[in-house]
Amino acid sequence: MCESKESIVGYLYDDLEAGERRSFEAHMAVCGDCRDELMALRATREHLALWSPPSRDLGFRVVREDAVPAPARVLPMRSRWSTGFGLAAAAVLVLATATAIANLEIRYDANGLVVRTGWSRPSSEVAGVTAPTGTMAPVAGNTNDDMAQLKLRLTQLERAMARPSADALQVASGPRLSDTEILQRVRAIVEDAESRQQTDISKKLAQVVRDFDHQRQADLASIQQGLGTYQGMTNAEIATQRDMLNQLYRVAARQEK
Amino acid sequence: MGGDLDSFNQLVLRWERPIYALAYRVIGREEEDRDVAQETFLRAFRALNGFKGQAKFSSWLYRITLNLCRDWMRKERRTPVSQAPEGIDIIELAGEATPHETIEQMVGRKELGRAVSRAMAALPEEQRTAIILKEYHGLTFQEIADMLDCPLSTVKTRLYQGLSVVRKQLEQAGVSSDSLGK
Numbered sequence: 484m485c486e487s488k489e490s491i492v493g494y495l496y497d498d499l500e501a502g503e504r505r506s507f508e509a510h511m512a513v514c515g516d517c518r519d520e521l522m523a524l525r526a527t528r529e530h531l532a533l534w535s536p537p538s539r540d541l542g543f544r545v546v547r548e549d550a551v552p553a554p555a556r557v558l559p560m561r562s563r564w565s566t567g568f569g570l571a572a573a574a575v576l577v578l579a580t581a582t583a584i585a586n587l588e589i590r591y592d593a594n595g596l597v598v599r600t601g602w603s604r605p606s607s608e609v610a611g612v613t614a615p616t617g618t619m620a621p622v623a624g625n626t627n628d629d630m631a632q633l634k635l636r637l638t639q640l641e642r643a644m645a646r647p648s649a650d651a652l653q654v655a656s657g658p659r660l661s662d663t664e665i666l667q668r669v670r671a672i673v674e675d676a677e678s679r680q681q682t683d684i685s686k687k688l689a690q691v692v693r694d695f696d697h698q699r700q701a702d703l704a705s706i707q708q709g710l711g712t713y714q715g716m717t718n719a720e721i722a723t724q725r726d727m728l729n730q731l732y733r734v735a736a737r738q739e740k
Numbered sequence: 741m742g743g744d745l746d747s748f749n750q751l752v753l754r755w756e757r758p759i760y761a762l763a764y765r766v767i768g769r770e771e772e773d774r775d776v777a778q779e780t781f782l783r784a785f786r787a788l789n790g791f792k793g794q795a796k797f798s799s800w801l802y803r804i805t806l807n808l809c810r811d812w813m814r815k816e817r818r819t820p821v822s823q824a825p826e827g828i829d830i831i832e833l834a835g836e837a838t839p840h841e842t843i844e845q846m847v848g849r850k851e852l853g854r855a856v857s858r859a860m861a862a863l864p865e866e867q868r869t870a871i872i873l874k875e876y877h878g879l880t881f882q883e884i885a886d887m888l889d890c891p892l893s894t895v896k897t898r899l900y901q902g903l904s905v906v907r908k909q910l911e912q913a914g915v916s917s918d919s920l921g922k
Contacts, residue, residue: 498880532875533853546745
């Protein structure tokens with residue numbers, strides 16, 4: 484081999500300056516050994532291209548270990564609100580969702596805290612938003628437990644909001660929301676959830692009706708087919724019997740003669 | 741980037757396959773290469789604040805991968821082996837088929853790939869790494885020299901020597917340029 488290894492590799496990977504490339508090509512034109520060497524290395528490169536890793540579903544993803552406290556330099560994604568506001572928002576959401584599902588009406592007026600359930604109530608009247616509009620008959624018996632639980636949750640919420648957020652991980656970079664804004668958002672979420680629920684129920688009912696219709700039609704068609712078969716069999720039997728009778732009649736008539 | 745996990749995972753999605761391919765070709769063991777690739781991204785995420793952009797992000801990732809591969813090989817005191825499965829799964833092969841390729845051609849291509857894998861496993865680590873970075877990841881000679889902390893001429897010499905050894909190994913295995921369908 485006449486040319487240096489570096490020149491051959493440089494030419495092989497098209498990494499030579501113009502002058503160097505011309506000089507190399509001029510040498511290739513007259514030197515068979517170097518030409519063969521170059522061709523062999525080119526073939527080797529083509530062979531190398533056939534080696535590929537197995538096609539696997541990798542799905543790598545960096546996640547945070549919740550059990551381990553995050554190091555200070557890693558900012559948690561979910562901690563957009565301080566702990567106090569987060570807890571407050573979560574408690575309000577739970578309350579509002581439970582209220583929407585049970586369609587509770589909660590009023591506090593001269594008669595005390597009144598809780599009423601009923602699907603006929605409009606969902607916009609959520610706890611703590613509407614003002615008392617008059618006297619309402621208290622609901623007896625089985626809502627006392629609900630009332631106690633609601634009182635407990637409200638107390639917890641008040642305590643949480645009063646507690647300083649000393650153990651907050653990171654403070655939000657965005658603006659803090661007022662209680663009214665939080666409640667409005669929660670109400671919007673609950674209304675959205677309710678309307679989606681009703682839509683889902685309607686769709687499911689429609690599907691059940693369709694399925695029932697299909698099944699009924701299939702059953703009717705099956706019965707029809709069965710009846711047709713029986714009719715066919717009966718007609719065939721009748722025809723057979725008629726033939727037999729005719730045969731007997733002919734035989735009898737011949738014997739009489 | 742400020743440690744934004746979602747943004748980093750977008751980078752992971754973009755680079756997971758090249759990093760896995762690099763680990764696979766350097767180590768040659770199917771489960772360990774996956775571990776090394778995962779560890780690469782974990783280390784990269786933890787060291788993200790230290791990445792000042794003085795090199796390409798891909799080069800930085802490749803360097804982490806190569807270091808991990810080297811650590812693994814030293815720890816295990818193993819040289820990479822070709823770990824291709826004994827049989828050929830025709831159905832899996834069909835999924836990788838290129839258009840207008842017959843079954844025989846597919847099987848032939850797979851067999852050639854195995855022969856190349858065995859030939860590469862026989863190379864010293866420096867030569868194998870230089871070929872992998874140049875052939876499969878398209879790095880320039882200078883980038884390879886920077887990554888491996890060696891002179892430019894050394895990179896070219898390693899490439900030449902490595903290619904020559906692979907060529908001889910393939911010839912001994914009965915692979916010639918005719919097998920490329922020329």
